Amino acid sequence: xxxxxxxxxxxxxxxxxxxxxxxxxxxxxxxxxxxxxxxxxxxxxxxxxxxxxxxxxxxxxxxxxxxxxxxxxxxxxxxxxxxxxxxxxxxxxxxxxxxxxxxxxxxxxxxxxxxxxxxxxxxxxxxxxxxxxxxxxxxxxxxxxxxxxxxxxxxxxxxxxxxxxxxxxxxxxxxxxxxxxxxxxxxxxxxxxxxxxxxxxxxxxxxxxxxxxxxxxxxxxxxxxxxxxxxxxxxxxxxxxxxxxxxxxxxxxxxxxxxxxxxxxxxxxxxxxxxxxxxxxxxxxxxxxxxxxxxxxxxxxxxxxxxxxxxxxxxxxxxxxxxxxxxxxxxxxxxxxxxxxxxxxxxxxxxxxxxxxxxxxxxxxxxxxxxxxxxxxxxxxxxxxxxxxxxxxxxxxxxxxxxxxxxxxxxxxxxxxxxxxxxxxxxxxxxxxxxxxxxxxxxxxxxxxxxxxxxxxxxxxxxxxxxxxxxxxxxxxxxxxxxxxxxxxxxxxxxxxxxxxxxxxxxxxxxxxxx
RNA sequence: GCCGCCUUAGCUCAGUUGGUUAGAGCGCUUGAUUGUGGAUCAAGAGGUCCUCCGUUCGAUUCGGAGAGGUGGUACCA
Numbered sequence: 001x002x003x004x005x006x007x008x009x010x011x012x013x014x015x016x017x018x019x020x021x022x023x024x025x026x027x028x029x030x031x032x033x034x035x036x037x038x039x040x041x042x043x044x045x046x047x048x049x050x051x052x053x054x055x056x057x058x059x060x061x062x063x064x065x066x067x068x069x070x071x072x073x074x075x076x077x078x079x080x081x082x083x084x085x086x087x088x089x090x091x092x093x094x095x096x097x098x099x100x101x102x103x104x105x106x107x108x109x110x111x112x113x114x115x116x117x118x119x120x121x122x123x124x125x126x127x128x129x130x131x132x133x134x135x136x137x138x139x140x141x142x143x144x145x146x147x148x149x150x151x152x153x154x155x156x157x158x159x160x161x162x163x164x165x166x167x168x169x170x171x172x173x174x175x176x177x178x179x180x181x182x183x184x185x186x187x188x189x190x191x192x193x194x195x196x197x198x199x200x201x202x203x204x205x206x207x208x209x210x211x212x213x214x215x216x217x218x219x220x221x222x223x224x225x226x227x228x229x230x231x232x233x234x235x236x237x238x239x240x241x242x243x244x245x246x247x248x249x250x251x252x253x254x255x256x257x258x259x260x261x262x263x264x265x266x267x268x269x270x271x272x273x274x275x276x277x278x279x280x281x282x283x284x285x286x287x288x289x290x291x292x293x294x295x296x297x298x299x300x301x302x303x304x305x306x307x308x309x310x311x312x313x314x315x316x317x318x319x320x321x322x323x324x325x326x327x328x329x330x331x332x333x334x335x336x337x338x339x340x341x342x343x344x345x346x347x348x349x350x351x352x353x354x355x356x357x358x359x360x361x362x363x364x365x366x367x368x369x370x371x372x373x374x375x376x377x378x379x380x381x382x383x384x385x386x387x388x389x390x391x392x393x394x395x396x397x398x399x400x401x402x403x404x405x406x407x408x409x410x411x412x413x414x415x416x417x418x419x420x421x422x423x424x425x426x427x428x429x430x431x432x433x434x435x436x437x438x439x440x441x442x443x444x445x446x447x448x449x450x451x452x453x454x455x456x457x458x459x460x461x462x463x464x465x466x467x468x469x470x471x472x473x474x475x476x477x478x479x480x481x482x483x484x485x486x487x488x489x490x491x492x493x494x495x496x497x498x499x500x501x502x503x504x505x506x507x508x509x510x511x512x513x514x515x
Numbered sequence: 516g517c518c519g520c521c522u523u524a525g526c527u528c529a530g531u532u533g534g535u536u537a538g539a540g541c542g543c544u545u546g547a548u549u550g551u552g553g554a555u556c557a558a559g560a561g562g563u564c565c566u567c568c569g570u571u572c573g574a575u576u577c578g579g580a581g582a583g584g585u586g587g588u589a590c591c592a
Contacts, residue, residue, distance in 0.1 A: 016584085043590065072591080090592055122591070123516090204590090231517055231588050309525055314592065398550070433552040441552095462552065469553035479551060 017124030018131055025388060029374060032162055033115055034367065036135050040113040041157045046393045050094040052119075056084040059093045060355075072273065074121050087119040090135040092352065093363055099140050100356030109142035115370070122407050127341060127375060135348075138365030140353065145286050148320040148348055149293035151366040155324050155344060156303045162373060163382035166302060166324075169343065169493020170260075173322040175287050176347070178270060179203060182308075185273065186245040188237070200282065201236040202246065202313070207311040209255055212394060222435035241438040249273050253307040263291045266306040286320060288513065303340075312345055319348030322366065325378055340376060344368035345453075386508055387440040388463055392419040393497060395437040398448040400426060409445055409493060416494045420445075420500070437462060442504055443497060447490075457493050460485035463504050 009159055023028070037047070051306035056075055073084040088094055091114045115135040124130055137154055139147040152171050158348050159169045180190040182200060205220035212220070221243045224235035238246075252269035254260045261269075267288060274280030287306060294304055304322075312321040323345040346366035353361035377383050393413060395406045406422055413420035423432050429446075436444045436515070446458040465482035472478045488496050 022554080093592070118592095125586095227518090227588050233589065313590090316592080396551095427552050430548090430552075435552085436551040444552085446550080450550080458551095460551075464570055465551090467551065474555070475548070478553070478579075484549070485551085485552095 015130070017122075017129045018360055019129065024375075024387055027390060028372070030167060032131075032370065032374060032377075033135065035161050035271075035289070036115070036158055036370075037113065039154065039161050040135075040137050043154050043479055044158075045113040045138070046110045048095070048098065048114045050088070050091075050098060050114070052117070053085045053087045054097065056086040057089060058356075059086050060096045061500065072098065074119050090118050090121050091116065091367065092138065092349070093137055093364075094139070095136075096352040097356065099361070099507065100353050103353075103357065106141075108140075110140045111138070111142075111149065112135045114450050115307055120327065126374060129371065134372050135368040136365055137327040138363060140363040141271065141361055142364065143350075143362035145289045146293055146318070148286075148322075148365050149290040149297075151346060151364060152290070152304045152322055153299055155346075155368070155415065156299060157336075158368065159324060159343065163377055164373075164380070168327060168380070169324060170302075170311050170327050171304040171322055171324050172307045173290065173304060173320060174308055175283035175288065175320050176311075177238070177279050177283025177319060178274050178308065178316050179206070179283075179311065181277040181283055182246060182249045184277040184279060186242040188238075188242070190279075198236055201234070202238070203311045204313060205236065205251065206246070206309055207313055211308045214250075214264045217250070218243060218247065228243040243288075245273075249308055253309060254305070255307070260305055262301045262302060263287075263294070263304075266308070283319075291454055296412035299501065312347055314347075314349075316351055317347040318350045318351045320364070321345070322346030324368070340370060342369070343373050344373065350409075354475065379402045386440045389505065389508070391440045391442065392421045393501075394432070394439065394441045395420060395422050396432045396436075396447075397423050398428065398429065402447075402452065405447060409447070409457070410419060412494055413445075413497060416498065418494070418497060419424050443500055445493065445497070446485075451487060451490075455490050456487050457490050458485055458487045459493075459496055459500060461500055461504065465509070 007235045043046075058075070058314065073086045073089050073145050075084050078086055082392065085231070092448070094202065095112065099106060104303045104392065113136060115133060118134050119131050120159070121130060129368050137151065139150075142248070154171055158170075160166060166344045182204065188195050188198055188202070202221060205217050208220065209217055211223070216225055220233060220235050222235050222240075223237060225233045225343075249270075253266055267284065270284060270287075275487055278281050291306075294300075310321055324343040326340045326343065344367050348362070350360050350362045350363040352363060353359075395410050395413070396462070397403050397406050403422075410420050425431070425435070427435075429448075440461055443462060444460045446460060447456075448458075451457055460482075461484040467484040468481075469478060472481065486496070
């Protein structure tokens with residue numbers, strides 16, 4: 001016998017690093033975004049939306065090349081031999097394009113916030129996706145250092161507004177000019193093009209202090225480092241006295257100490273190390289000004305601190321840089337310790353708009369990784385995700401000939417602003433209750449022959465029923481007790497449903513509420 | 516990109532020292548139960564043992580290559 005012709009059936013799967021988001025998460029996420037927008041507008045930022053993809057050359061340095069057109073970004077050609085377009089990989093590059101295109105009409109500084117999906121075609125990891133949401137605020141055209149200080153305050157206020165407690169997070173700042181000052185004292189001129197590679201290697205090494213510790217950094221500044229998997233990372237090949245200078249610099253911050261240092265103390269530590277270079281002194285002065293502004297706003301070191309190890313690997317940052325992190329370790333469902341990546345970051349980038357206009361336009365911005373913060377809040381139990389509150393009341397259809405009676409009840413409930421739906425299948429009562437249970441419906445409305453003849457309806461509280469069921473083991477008893485339901489006059493339907501829902505909310509509020 | 520580990524039912528995993536019918540728990544479907552979601556009991560559905568090539572009378576099992584996953588590392592706008 002001939003084999004049956006195989007029909008092609010695609011596996012219902014997702015590309016790696018992509019994910020579906022279900023109702024409870026969507027509402028929690030929308031909630032978060034609304035709260036963020038509230039704070040950003042409070043700070044005087046205006047909203048902006050830009051498209052998901054743009055011409056690749058407008059988005060920045062990650063131009064698709066012939067061999068690997070999709071390295072890092074998702075790109076395609078509009079037509080053959082036409083321009084390349086790419087999905088945006090952040091919200092800053094589109095902003096630079098927007099500002100350059102509308103420069104003359106815009107108020108300077110131009111202060112905007114923006115949220116949306118961005119895409120990166122990279123290897124995904126835990127908590128790292130190929131599509132994710134960012135929430136950005138930027139001030140373009142403001143060279144005042146107050147703009148940078150403000151972003152640190154904005155970051156701290158935002159995270160607290162979302163529910164993170166003071167002490168659960170920290171904003172950490174540094175200044176690229178200070179890093180350049182240190183490099184200069186170590187004998188590496190950061191402005192010399194031939195030093196670019198060396199400079200980046202050193203900055204990368206400094207950025208890794210957290211993870212690799214002093215010894216690892218020493219190796220990376222020197223000949224290189226071999227990790228446990230046997231992989232070798234090329235080092236910067238600095239001389240011992242150069243390495244010492246950089247290690248001394250790293251010691252000015254809080255690394256390796258249990259108590260974080262006050263901003264003033266860090267500034268004091270930095271002074272003798274960087275003040276002898278012009279660029280270092282400039283960076284130090286900027287941090288001092290930021291410190292003054294933060295103090296004026298009563299933002300103490302428990303919210304915003306200074307740390308010399310913050311680099312933000314990016315090439316384009318030119319001044320103050322900052323990063324938002326969780327301050328505690330968390331464990332995942334397997335009980336393993338998990339490092340939480342940064343919740344967000346930003347800094348001053350004076351060169352971005354210049355790509356379009358030739359003229360330097362100072363700008364500074366801060367970006368929150370929304371999904372990361374979401375996961376953090378979830379881990380901390382700070383998200384209200386009550387499925388029963390989100391699901392509709394289900395009105396059962398006991399016999400199909402009287403469906404319209406059920407429809408009328410749904411109409412009445414909807415008219416009173418109560419989420420509700422008609423059961424849309426033809427199955428029996430048991431299946432309908434199972435459906436309502438799976439949907440996490442708070443209540444079901446039942447009107448069978450008995451109720452109909454008496455002008456009544458039965459309303460069953462599924463939440464309470466579930467609780468009562470734990471005390472009943474015998475099925476007969478469970479059925480006969482008709483747990484958690486009451487039968488009332490038909491015209492009482494809306495009133496009783498409302499009061500039962502209110503009782504349920506109060507109940508879940510008591511259970512889930514903060515101590 | 517580089518290095519290690521892993522891949523058997525929808526999920527978590529046993530197992531086959533190379534041999535005829537590959538198992539469990541959970542989940543799913545149906546019934547015990549004329550109109551009551553839970554619990555209990557019973558029955559049932561569900562597998563190219565990741566793919567291809569090789570060795571062999573015979574491969575889910577052994578060898579090679581590849582794919583996917585995962586952990587580390589590198590890069591990171």
